[in-house]
Amino acid sequence: MGRAQEGPLGVAVTMVMMAALLPSPSFASPEPEQPDFAAVIRTQAQVLDAVASDADAAALFLSHLGPALDLKDSATILSPSLSTKPPAPPFMPFDKAMRSELSATATQLTTELAAWRLAATLKEATDTGDVVGLKTALGRAARQRTWLFAGDTRQSLRRSIDLSAVLSDVAPAGGLQPISPSGYADYAAYLDRTYPLLTQANGSWVAVAEQEGVSGIRRRLAEFWTEGREAADKDLFANRYFQTVLRPVLAAHAIALAVRAEAEAERGAREAWTRLHIWRERLREMKGIERLCGTWHWTVHNHKNHQEHKLIMSFPPPATEAALPDPQASAGPPGPRPAKTVVLGDGVYLRWEFPGGYQEDSLLFAAEGQRLEGTFVNSAGAWGSITGKRVAPCPR
Numbered sequence: 001m002g003r004a005q006e007g008p009l010g011v012a013v014t015m016v017m018m019a020a021l022l023p024s025p026s027f028a029s030p031e032p033e034q035p036d037f038a039a040v041i042r043t044q045a046q047v048l049d050a051v052a053s054d055a056d057a058a059a060l061f062l063s064h065l066g067p068a069l070d071l072k073d074s075a076t077i078l079s080p081s082l083s084t085k086p087p088a089p090p091f092m093p094f095d096k097a098m099r100s101e102l103s104a105t106a107t108q109l110t111t112e113l114a115a116w117r118l119a120a121t122l123k124e125a126t127d128t129g130d131v132v133g134l135k136t137a138l139g140r141a142a143r144q145r146t147w148l149f150a151g152d153t154r155q156s157l158r159r160s161i162d163l164s165a166v167l168s169d170v171a172p173a174g175g176l177q178p179i180s181p182s183g184y185a186d187y188a189a190y191l192d193r194t195y196p197l198l199t200q201a202n203g204s205w206v207a208v209a210e211q212e213g214v215s216g217i218r219r220r221l222a223e224f225w226t227e228g229r230e231a232a233d234k235d236l237f238a239n240r241y242f243q244t245v246l247r248p249v250l251a252a253h254a255i256a257l258a259v260r261a262e263a264e265a266e267r268g269a270r271e272a273w274t275r276l277h278i279w280r281e282r283l284r285e286m287k288g289i290e291r292l293c294g295t296w297h298w299t300v301h302n303h304k305n306h307q308e309h310k311l312i313m314s315f316p317p318p319a320t321e322a323a324l325p326d327p328q329a330s331a332g333p334p335g336p337r338p339a340k341t342v343v344l345g346d347g348v349y350l351r352w353e354f355p356g357g358y359q360e361d362s363l364l365f366a367a368e369g370q371r372l373e374g375t376f377v378n379s380a381g382a383w384g385s386i387t388g389k390r391v392a393p394c395p396r
Helices: 037-043 045-049 054-068 071-079 096-128 133-147 154-167 183-196 203-225 234-292
Strands: 294-302 308-314 340-344 347-354 356-366 371-380 383-392
Touching: 037 045, 037 054, 037 096, 037 234, 045 054, 045 096, 054 071, 054 096, 071 096, 071 234, 096 133, 096 154, 133 154, 154 203, 154 234, 183 203, 183 234, 183 371, 203 234, 234 340, 356 383
Parallel strands: none
Antiparallel strands: 294 308, 294 383, 340 347, 347 356, 356 371, 371 383
């Protein structure tokens, strides 16, 4: 760009706009404020319960979750109506790889919310002893299982479902009937002695419930009678032992696993949402750079030495590859490139870096985007005004 006598020639920054427009010295973006996911899950519970495939998840994101989670821009980009024609302004066309990445992230977000919803339902039904609610949740899990557990994923949720299935298959403790105390004491002592481990080891009751389901539990409960013992109270003894000894342990593990599954799904949902939110910010950045793109006749007046310099500035179009690298690193016309470009509404911020110093410019679009007006400051102490006039449109 050339140099003024007092140092590198400045390119613009409006002094009055500095506080509102310029990023912090580190140029770090603030953490986005995330939505109330729990509230969204409650309001979208019915449609989340019906999802059973990636296609369902993508459709749900477009119709319900994108708008509900403040991701309308992402939903607009993925809309089927945009798949065969360029999107209308202000949306820019996205290439195939970019759209594919965005679609996969949107599907993941929906999947995490469905898993979160299922885990929360299992936890609540198990904690309250709601067998009907538990059976309903397990029916939904059976429909969603192939989709939710593609690959070796969601082990906590998978294990919680397996334990909940055992709990739902045995009548609740409220139905206990009178039994022979002495006979039951022998029965319970046999099981306590033969299978002392409730948790942890492979042979524990919890492990059998997870690996073999209710059939494995029933097999163990019936072993006492395999050697010809009197079987008059067989079902009553088995039910009492299950309700008083096994159910509390199995329920506690099922709830703990559901809580862990909730936390894992919440973490996945927040990460996916953040990636989608960043896409929206990238889109805004790309639209801003698209607006700035073109060739400009730049007039810079240095108020420190009252010199005026005329320059030709060329800004390339934004990069659209899936990885979205720094647009200023893409191929384009020769000449100086700003190290940082921010376009917010009609405001434009540019930072130029060079050996021994830097310069910051702040400009405003005028004349329907055909002119730029603003000021600059630089590390050499120079400051002044900048006027830009577009002389050539953005190359395509």
